[in-house]
Amino acid sequence: MNISCPAPQRSTSTIEMAHGGGGAMTARLIERVFAPYFKNPILDKRHDGAILPACDARLAFSTDTFVVNPLFFPGGNIGDLAVNGTVNDLLCCGATPRYLSAGFVIEEGTDIEMLEAIAKTMAEAAREAEVEIVTGDTKVVERGRCDGVYINTSGVGILPPDIDLGPDNLKPDDVIMITGSIANHGMAVMSKREGLDFESPITSDTASLGDITHALLSVAPGLRVLRDPTRGGLSSTLNELAEASCVDIEIDEQSIPIRVATASACDLLGLDPLYVANEGIMIAVVPPDEAETALAAIRRSAHGSDAAIIGRVLARSATPEVWLKLPFGNRRLIEMMSGEQLPRIC
């Protein structure tokens, strides 16, 4: 009889400080948790940075750190949120997203299997968005100096010639549309955080919107602006655009798409959905003669079926304002969010 007695293997199931030391344990953590999922020829070089092939075009470059709480929520987790968030920022520049970096700050004691689940989700989101995670970094901090994991993603995209979607592009009479229903991400995170159980569960809209962007760029050559209304919600983003372009804006409350469950949850928690974060919709602004074609193109795209025209740009203004048209002919001013409704929503 052959009795084998393997040497005891030290197998850690949670993150220790030494996983951040830059030595053998860091290497093992990367081998186990990140390398199998992020695998690609550029990353596999293990250089101090990624070497990207030459491309004679302007580039878009964007960064975002994600500190969402909780890490897992209906419809996603911090992993796809981090990939989709930076991908969408590049898309909003009019660029084709290509390369991402991923920087992790991990709390001592974090479950390694959970980290692996996050890395797996990141890889899936990257595949979906057709980007590669080409360089990364891992740091570990003591218990109580982080909240599980924070993730920074930075991204590089390729910008075709002649595209300018700067926030100062809005002109009077331009048509404002939104590519999907609002407030779903914020309310999905809040319902999970507060332990609320709704009859129809609210799921985050986190998604990369390459399909919508490419459709818009091909049918609406006059496209002025694309912006994803994340933190601060629709209201804050519209105020930023109004201010950058020195125009007044009017949107129509009744035309803004919102799901019944999401609206009820906002009511219940006393939150204004116009200020709640979104992670899978964009505001698109186009000249009036391109509005119907643009809307139809968005509606045919993945994640665009709820798209709607919600308002228009009014006159130029030295004191830019955003107005909300109410059902009975009144209107009220909507301002940039002044405090914080929902901390750590992304």
Add this chain to the structure above:
Amino acid sequence: MNISCPAPQRSTSTIEMAHGGGGAMTARLIERVFAPYFKNPILDKRHDGAILPACDARLAFSTDTFVVNPLFFPGGNIGDLAVNGTVNDLLCCGATPRYLSAGFVIEEGTDIEMLEAIAKTMAEAAREAEVEIVTGDTKVVERGRCDGVYINTSGVGILPPDIDLGPDNLKPDDVIMITGSIANHGMAVMSKREGLDFESPITSDTASLGDITHALLSVAPGLRVLRDPTRGGLSSTLNELAEASCVDIEIDEQSIPIRVATASACDLLGLDPLYVANEGIMIAVVPPDEAETALAAIRRSAHGSDAAIIGRVLARSATPEVWLKLPFGNRRLIEMMSGEQLPRIC
């Protein structure tokens, strides 16, 4: 008599959760703390991402998150550390660093003037390194979910044709040199953290090393590798290179430059300087016939006066090892760091 009675102004001196909400307070924080220091035409566009001019060359792309504790230490703070760290990673690829992103995670209650001091240092380090901070992000987390501030920097650099400094380039007989004395950064941070007072104060070596890199690239066309031995120190980096290139390496203990005060501090704390982090030196590996010219060029460069040849590449090996030659003819194996000597050193 003209009595003016100004309306009370709410002036916050510490970070509140609302500073991370993406609304008016986030905008004011950016206006006050970051915009004045980072100011440049690309950043000032306030787009979702930075638009970088076209350039028909390969690019290097790198990321690093900094969680150093304490935030301020002799010779620097987390701000210049974050800029120099990513700049040096790009330089180690052989690239000319051009653009940086900056992502901040800030703890509620953090002093805003301290943040401003960090931003100012980042701007100075960026100017020194001839890079621009072109895009950024600010998040705020509750007290006890961060440690003051964590900073991610990602960077893009332009890579001239025909340069390949991949870690798998080492060949037998190559000469290994180091551009400055070792262990200064780690011991500066440790002495501050532990409240140690040495007779001659140890200061961090944090610096960007563009001058050395450019000098080397112009005099040593056969340059194999540049690497900055940060976390894990000289030993871990040499082990990574040996492994990537499948070679054995031998370095000579007596030739490794180290300052007396730094060596004494290591002794006192029982730390091996070969494993202590550096932030302003590089390992350079060149073919033997270029060694003397390369060394002279480094010594003439800023931050290169302590440079020394420390060893050489031995034969190819399927089980790569790094050997340390001791004073009396013996030698010992030095391995990759297995645990963590110094947590949160960068």
